[in-house]
Amino acid sequence: xxxxxxxxxxxxxxxxxxxxxxxxxxxxxxxxxxxxxxxxxxxxxxxxxxxxxxxxxxxxxxxxxxxxxxxxxxxxxxxxxxxxxxxxxxxxxxxxxxxxxxxxxxxxxxxxxxxxxxxxxxxxxxxxxxxxxxxxxxxxxxxxxxxxxxxxxxxxxxxxxxxxxxxxxxxxxxxxxxxxxxxxxxxxxxxxxxxxxxxxxxxxxxxxxxxxxxxxxxxxxxxxxxxxxxxxxxxxxxxxxxxxxxxxxxxxxxxxxxxxxxxxxxxxxxxxxxxxxxxxxxxxxxxxxxxxxxxxxxxxxxxxxxxxxxxxxxxxxxxxxxxxxxxxxxxxxxxxxxxxxxxxxxxxxxxxxxxxxxxxxxxxxxxxxxxxxxxxxxxxxxxxxxxxxxxxxxxxxxxxxxxxxxxxxxxxxxxxxxxxxxxxxxxxxxxxxxxxxxxxxxxxxxxxxxxxxxxxxxxxxxxxxxxxxxxxxxxxxxxxxxxxxxxxxxxxxxxxxxxxxxxxxxxxxxxxxxxxxxxxxxxxxxxxxxxxxxxxxxxxxxxxxxxxxxxxxxxxxxxxxxxxxxxxxxxxxxxxxxxxxxxxxxxxxxxxxxxxxxxxxxxxxxxxxxxxxxxxxxxxxxxxxxxxxxxxxxxxxxxxxxxxxxxxxxxxxxxxxxxxxxxxxxxxxxxxxxxxxxxxxxxxxxxxxxxxxxxxxxxxxxxxxxxxxxxxxxxxxxxxxxxxxxxxxxxxxxxxxxxxxxxxxxxxxxxxxxxxxx
Numbered sequence: 126x127x128x129x130x131x132x133x134x135x136x137x138x139x140x141x142x143x144x145x146x147x148x149x150x151x152x153x154x155x156x157x158x159x160x161x162x163x164x165x166x167x168x169x170x171x172x173x174x175x176x177x178x179x180x181x182x183x184x185x186x187x188x189x190x191x192x193x194x195x196x197x198x199x200x201x202x203x204x205x206x207x208x209x210x211x212x213x214x215x216x217x218x219x220x221x222x223x224x225x226x227x228x229x230x231x232x233x234x235x236x237x238x239x240x241x242x243x244x245x246x247x248x249x250x251x252x253x254x255x256x257x258x259x260x261x262x263x264x265x266x267x268x269x270x271x272x273x274x275x276x277x278x279x280x281x282x283x284x285x286x287x288x289x290x291x292x293x294x295x296x297x298x299x300x301x302x303x304x305x306x307x308x309x310x311x312x313x314x315x316x317x318x319x320x321x322x323x324x325x326x327x328x329x330x331x332x333x334x335x336x337x338x339x340x341x342x343x344x345x346x347x348x349x350x351x352x353x354x355x356x357x358x359x360x361x362x363x364x365x366x367x368x369x370x371x372x373x374x375x376x377x378x379x380x381x382x383x384x385x386x387x388x389x390x391x392x393x394x395x396x397x398x399x400x401x402x403x404x405x406x407x408x409x410x411x412x413x414x415x416x417x418x419x420x421x422x423x424x425x426x427x428x429x430x431x432x433x434x435x436x437x438x439x440x441x442x443x444x445x446x447x448x449x450x451x452x453x454x455x456x457x458x459x460x461x462x463x464x465x466x467x468x469x470x471x472x473x474x475x476x477x478x479x480x481x482x483x484x485x486x487x488x489x490x491x492x493x494x495x496x497x498x499x500x501x502x503x504x505x506x507x508x509x510x511x512x513x514x515x516x517x518x519x520x521x522x523x524x525x526x527x528x529x530x531x532x533x534x535x536x537x538x539x540x541x542x543x544x545x546x547x548x549x550x551x552x553x554x555x556x557x558x559x560x561x562x563x564x565x566x567x568x569x570x571x572x573x574x575x576x577x578x579x580x581x582x583x584x585x586x587x588x589x590x591x592x593x594x595x596x597x598x599x600x601x602x603x604x605x606x607x608x609x610x611x612x613x614x615x616x617x618x619x620x621x622x623x624x625x626x627x628x629x630x631x632x633x634x635x636x637x638x639x640x641x642x643x644x645x646x647x648x649x650x651x652x653x654x655x656x657x658x659x660x661x662x663x664x665x666x667x668x669x670x671x672x673x674x675x676x677x678x679x680x681x682x683x684x685x686x687x688x689x690x691x692x693x694x695x696x697x698x699x700x701x702x703x704x705x706x707x708x709x710x711x712x713x714x715x716x717x718x719x720x721x722x723x724x725x726x727x728x729x730x731x732x733x734x735x736x737x738x739x740x741x742x743x744x745x746x747x748x749x750x751x752x753x754x755x756x757x758x759x760x761x762x763x764x765x766x767x768x769x770x771x772x773x774x775x776x777x778x779x780x781x782x783x784x785x786x787x788x789x790x791x792x793x794x795x796x797x798x799x800x801x802x803x804x805x806x807x808x809x810x811x812x813x814x815x816x817x818x819x820x821x822x823x824x825x826x827x828x829x830x831x832x833x834x835x836x837x838x839x840x841x842x843x844x845x846x847x848x849x850x851x852x853x854x855x856x857x858x859x860x861x862x863x864x865x866x867x868x869x870x871x872x873x874x875x876x877x878x879x880x881x882x883x
Contacts, residue, residue, distance in 0.1 A: 463625020
């Protein structure tokens with residue numbers, strides 16, 4: 126009998142939508158386990174590791190025969206699901222508990238843990254990120270030409286215009302080893318010079334659910350998530366794209382000349398870690414340059430996190446891995462993918478909105494609406510009445526005698542605005558005006574009645590007009606698009622906050638990118654004639670950073686994954702388009718902290734020429750694991766190789782940000798950090814440090830001047846953080862900026878100082 130459990134460490138595919146709910150599926154007799162093996166124990170009698178692992182699992186048969194006499198069904202269910210050689214070294218298999226215990230005594234065994242499952246978590250963003258600058262990263266990288274981006278997701282809709290190959294060069298990079306895997310409603314001819322690969326992985330899901338009926342057994346997307354994310358990262362140019370008239374324009378991905386490869390691991394029937402690991406394992410072997418993955422595990426140690434394990438192998442090969450931070454904000458410590466060797470991406474808004482309100486006196490107010498029909502709501506009476514304008518029940522709204530009006534609803538809490546919308550949509554009132562200062566409001570759902578949302582400041586003039594005019598009227602204009610809205614960006618309320626539960630000693634997230642109301646390709650929907658839809662979430666911000674990584678990889682092919690992340694972080698902006706600190710929609714529009722936005726909003730053009738970079742080698746990351754007192758087996762689970770050592774354990778990774786935790790004891794001694802920067806400028810340069818002190822602390826830097834004589838020269842410096850006034854509740858923020866003489870480059874690192882146990 127199969128039992129369903131809900132665990133506290135779900136694997137989450139990140140986009141805001143309420144209708145995916147998955148659970149753990151654990152068979153009472155057998156379960157799927159991911160097993161790590163030591164490559165140095167490989168028996169020479171076998172030709173391949175696959176043969177060894179198959180033989181190992183088969184040998185468990187006789188060794189557990191007597192122990193499992195009470196489990197007659199296990200003979201049919203026990204099997205190898207996948208073997209892995211690139212993302213990790215080992216296999217996944219369906220085993221009984223007795224077989225697992227026997228396996229632990231076999232030579233070469235390192236660790237095993239149960240397979241996990243969980244929930245599935247444009248036309249303007251390129252302009253918002255200034256990629257269309259004639260001297261910017263787009264042109265320097267030739268739009269990401271011939272960089273291969275592997276997307277780990279729910280598949281692809283190959284017929285979408287975003288995946289056509291017009292304008293692509295007709296020679297695929299020779300290093301490419303991938304394939305276009307055929308399956309249900311999907312044949313090899315559906316790949317081309319844009320979509321150069323498509324594979325699917327569901328053996329883990331089938332092993333856990335042997336009676337499941339697979340909706341689409343192929344790389345074809347039936348969820349829509351993978352089509353949206355892959356077209357965001359590297360979709361081709363599509364003229365006349367819009368969503369029912371909103372955001373009309375030419376759609377394109379962030380790296381429109383990059384190649385795409387889809388690895389379908391997310392299914393309507395379930396999403397399993399073993400399948401995700403298999404997809405990443407294949408992507409590494411196939412030869413991708415960038416991996417974009419909007420999936421994550423909550424509260425799983427690094428040595429059992431298959432994304433951490435696979436991304437370590439990718440990092441070793443110079444592959445940049447970009448991942449989503451999660452959609453569980455705004456509470457602190459909700460972030461996942463806080464993995465030191467990949468990029469963790471938060472989500473923010475853009476400077477774009479839709480729709481306007483025009484009062485009878487001619488005043489035009491730009492608001493926000495996503496009503497999908499171009500309704501005619503013009504020159505209707507504007508009604509504002511304290512009796513029913515709270516709009517907090519259907520009975521109240523029904524008291525409006527004349528339904529041929531536009532009702533103005535009073536401002537209440539943001540969560541109640543959604544309730545107001547629901548109440549109004551159930552009545553026959555022709556139009557409504559809602560009031561909210563939450564820029565992430567529509568990330569939680571659409572508008573189901575002809576209505577518009579305005580901010581509280583604009584609401585004052587509307588209320589005054591409604592009260593003082595003898596016959597107040599108003600019109601709502603739909604399917605209008607406005608850009609240049611201020612302030613922007615704003616940290617999205619839903620975006621998960623740091624610090625990371627994986628390891629809080631690295632400040633996460635790393636960076637913020639547009640994630641709210643992103644227009645991109647989608648699967649056909651019988652309820653809409655549009656081939657593009659808006660989606661919100663860190664799933665949407667992640668492919669923006671993946672696309673920028675592809676552009677940087679094209680313009681700086683010699684840079685490591687750490688160097689590319691550093692270039693993005695140290696050039697990110699912590700200011701919005703009003704030149705004031707980015708605000709946080711989750712905290713009453715106060716200044717956003719690095720726990721929400723990391724180093725700030727990504728600035729692709731500045732990242733192309735960062736001046737200095739903070740680099741890191743695989744051994745540096747291993748030193749960190751050693752400093753965490755991981756066992757040899759736990760480290761091997763991540764590194765797959767014993768050629769690394771623990772001679773220099775250190776928790777002080779050469780990272781482009783700083784986070785220090787203080788208690789009453791450490792407040793007396795302070796904390797010290799060492800950083801090494803590499804000059805990637807054109808030649809010699811001199812940099813001077815400028816520090817914004819976190820409140821209650823003093824930060825000193827030595828030396829405070831770095832003189833470089835030539836390109837690629839390295840210099841080290843030390844940072845000392847001392848507590849002046851200890852407060853066990855307050856978190857303080859500051860930054861450290863290296864400013865080049867002459868002002869060409871400024872290299873910024875955020876600083877966070879927090880009480881231990883925050």
